[in-house]
Amino acid sequence: MTNSTPADVGPSFETAVAATSASQRATGKLMIAGGSLLFAAALAFQMLYASGVTATGFESWLPVLYAYVLWALAIVFGQILIRGERGSRAAFVLPAVFFTVALVIFPTLFGLYIAFTSWNLSSDAGRVFNGLDNIRHMWNDPFYWNALGNMVYYVLMVLVEYAVAFGLALVLNSEIRARRFFRVVFLLPFMLSPVAVSWMVGKSIMENRFGPMARLARFLGWDRPAFFSDPWIARLSIEVMDAWVFIPLMIILLLAGLQALPKEILEAAKVDGASPWQTFWRIVFPLMLPVSITAIIIRIIFKLKLADIVINVTSGGPGGATDTVSSFIYREYRDRSNVGYGTALAEFYLIAIIIFITVLLVYGRRFARRFGAPPAVART
Amino acid sequence: MATYAPALDSTRIAQPSRGASFVATRVLVYGVLIFWAFVCLFPIYWTLTTSFKTAPDVMQGHLIPLIDFTPDWKGLRSLGLSPDTIFETSTVRDEFLKRFTNSLIASLGGSVLALAFGALAGYGLARFPYRLGVLKNDDIAFFFISQLILPPVVLAMPFLVLYKELALLDSLPGLILVYTLMVLPIVIWIMRDQFSNIPVELEEAALVDGLSIWGAFARIVLPLALPGMVAALILALVLSWNEYFFAALLTGASAQTLPVMVASQTGSQGISWWSMAALSSAAILPLILVGILLERYIVQGLATGAVK
Numbered sequence: 001m002t003n004s005t006p007a008d009v010g011p012s013f014e015t016a017v018a019a020t021s022a023s024q025r026a027t028g029k030l031m032i033a034g035g036s037l038l039f040a041a042a043l044a045f046q047m048l049y050a051s052g053v054t055a056t057g058f059e060s061w062l063p064v065l066y067a068y069v070l071w072a073l074a075i076v077f078g079q080i081l082i083r084g085e086r087g088s089r090a091a092f093v094l095p096a097v098f099f100t101v102a103l104v105i106f107p108t109l110f111g112l113y114i115a116f117t118s119w120n121l122s123s124d125a126g127r128v129f130n131g132l133d134n135i136r137h138m139w140n141d142p143f144y145w146n147a148l149g150n151m152v153y154y155v156l157m158v159l160v161e162y163a164v165a166f167g168l169a170l171v172l173n174s175e176i177r178a179r180r181f182f183r184v185v186f187l188l189p190f191m192l193s194p195v196a197v198s199w200m201v202g203k204s205i206m207e208n209r210f211g212p213m214a215r216l217a218r219f220l221g222w223d224r225p226a227f228f229s230d231p232w233i234a235r236l237s238i239e240v241m242d243a244w245v246f247i248p249l250m251i252i253l254l255l256a257g258l259q260a261l262p263k264e265i266l267e268a269a270k271v272d273g274a275s276p277w278q279t280f281w282r283i284v285f286p287l288m289l290p291v292s293i294t295a296i297i298i299r300i301i302f303k304l305k306l307a308d309i310v311i312n313v314t315s316g317g318p319g320g321a322t323d324t325v326s327s328f329i330y331r332e333y334r335d336r337s338n339v340g341y342g343t344a345l346a347e348f349y350l351i352a353i354i355i356f357i358t359v360l361l362v363y364g365r366r367f368a369r370r371f372g373a374p375p376a377v378a379r380t
Numbered sequence: 381m382a383t384y385a386p387a388l389d390s391t392r393i394a395q396p397s398r399g400a401s402f403v404a405t406r407v408l409v410y411g412v413l414i415f416w417a418f419v420c421l422f423p424i425y426w427t428l429t430t431s432f433k434t435a436p437d438v439m440q441g442h443l444i445p446l447i448d449f450t451p452d453w454k455g456l457r458s459l460g461l462s463p464d465t466i467f468e469t470s471t472v473r474d475e476f477l478k479r480f481t482n483s484l485i486a487s488l489g490g491s492v493l494a495l496a497f498g499a500l501a502g503y504g505l506a507r508f509p510y511r512l513g514v515l516k517n518d519d520i521a522f523f524f525i526s527q528l529i530l531p532p533v534v535l536a537m538p539f540l541v542l543y544k545e546l547a548l549l550d551s552l553p554g555l556i557l558v559y560t561l562m563v564l565p566i567v568i569w570i571m572r573d574q575f576s577n578i579p580v581e582l583e584e585a586a587l588v589d590g591l592s593i594w595g596a597f598a599r600i601v602l603p604l605a606l607p608g609m610v611a612a613l614i615l616a617l618v619l620s621w622n623e624y625f626f627a628a629l630l631t632g633a634s635a636q637t638l639p640v641m642v643a644s645q646t647g648s649q650g651i652s653w654w655s656m657a658a659l660s661s662a663a664i665l666p667l668i669l670v671g672i673l674l675e676r677y678i679v680q681g682l683a684t685g686a687v688k
Contacts, residue, residue, distance in 0.1 A: 012684065060547035096497045096524065103561045104527055104535070111538040118590025148467040171412050184675045185417045188424065191667040193622035195639040196660040200427045204653065210439050244419070249682065256683030284471065305531045313645050326533045326625070333629070333648050341539050346533040355596050 018085040028081030035074025042067035070099040108350075115347045119340035124374045127340070134344035137202075144345055146320045147328040154239060154306060154324065159300050162292065165250035170280075171252065173258040185257075190248035194308035201241050202228075202313035228314050230323030238322045241309050241323075246302060250295050255292030258284075289371060293364040300360065304353050325349045394553075424668065430657035431455025432484070438653045455658030476641070480662065483621060483638040485552055490559025491616035495609060497560070502571025503597060507580070521572060532625040535561075540629055543577045545676040550632040558626045563616035573684045574608030575601065611681025614674055618667055638663050 020028075042064050049057020058064070076094050080087035118130040138144055171180060192200075206213045206227040217225035227237040261284065269279045307326035310316060316323035316331065325345070332342045393449070430438065432451035442448035453462035460470025505521045512520060539558065540549070548554030579602060586596040602609075624639040631640065642659050671678065 061545045089508040093501045096501035107538040191671040192664045196623045196663040200423045329533045343537045350534045
């Protein structure tokens, strides 16, 4: 478990460590032992019942979850009693740790196991271990690779979104009237549910006959506007909607970066007669690189989860042109109840994006260091 | 770029060329601002007004109420919420209100729970040096925050199976747990940052005065971190109120949320524009109000996490 080491460097403060009494320590140990015993007993009891060894058991596994919560509470409070002050410190992170272990780590590992089974919820065969069959199937599944290819396109479009967001952040940061009004208005799309946006924009404003966008398109000379029939136009339409929702997030991050820029340097540039263009490319942009990279990575993380709009507007169509990995797996499950294969696809995707984001983080940092402003300038 | 154009400066305004370019820049800046404000507001305006349109108004593309078309309670009537139907019994209204409350309970429950876990963990990680094997504070924090990249599809199917076993499928407590885990990384990120901005000396003084670390946390630190907690709570609320993926897979008749209801209407009924518009309005209005009233907190919460 977590140990606090007073000698460690860190933003810590020292206090007189109140010694715990022997009876407190005994109570603490009893609590932990009791909690562990209860949890182990509940787990064993239900496992035996589920595997058919014993005849009696709980109706569902829910009591085991309760036992887990009790066990976690016993450990948190027990170790406070045993270790006193240090136990209290550990008790701050322990609830989040127990929660994460139960609801993130365990399901992910369980998913990794499902990924190697053939498991169709609608068939009676149940779960059958099938080794690497899912992976082999995935390798030959053109629709999955198509979805991955679309993700590359969607992720690349983040750079366009970034350019737009940077421009808008610069405008918001300049001397304007009614700044607060514009900031609130620019934020609003971020607050909206993607499902509602799917209808508001995708199914009504971009509707081919009566939608305002179609009217505008006809007015501009596009005879039969259709935003979701041609693969590239459909892809662009989905991207526009997703960008509309998430550009505010990038504006906020970049605006915060702009406002934190050192004023003296900008003043000095003005005194030296630098044109606004020069000021931007030589000073503002390099100084903003670290913030820019953070904003782009956060945006990419959200982009990699893109699903709601695609599911609700095009269901991946036409012919898979707009499919994202998430929407593809969603349909794989919805239409075919194929839990084993769907999970295998998802776990593969997770590993791919972990590698991708790690590379981005490492190279992003290196890139910011090399081409960004020298640290001495950045800190002034 | 336009932005760093010199501010109105009395010594330079006399030069005519400078003045002309200044005016041009201003026009450009306000042009961009007004254009983007229109882009942001038009879909919202369109949705709100469409719920008051009849079918011919929709088809003829009328845009401005009272001038273009006469507002009609069509959208709200289809939900049983218009003035003439509000006192009658309506199954649609009951359904809608149930979905709305489900959304409210699930998102509030998840956000509050995440804030409780996240505030505790954020404070611990900002103040006390931990060691878990070879992992130190920064690694533990990274472990929590990195869960942000976990796409919902990875957890969706294991959760489907596990929830079936746990009898949590189609239940609000189950959905609350999912939303908690979904927003916990962001909450920990924001809260850790907030707490490390509070000077340690305050707590040291409190400890000298005889408060325990829990007392110091509850009485000194938490009140100071309140704006950050509001920011984290609002962001968590936005994300979980709008959540669709998990809700679509894990809920059915009893725990379904508003986004799932909105989504289920789009396919089956053809185009009953006014009722879709009314439903969408109901799904977006609460957060639009939150955005207008609490913009400052949202911006602050997002900015502290990303800009150091």
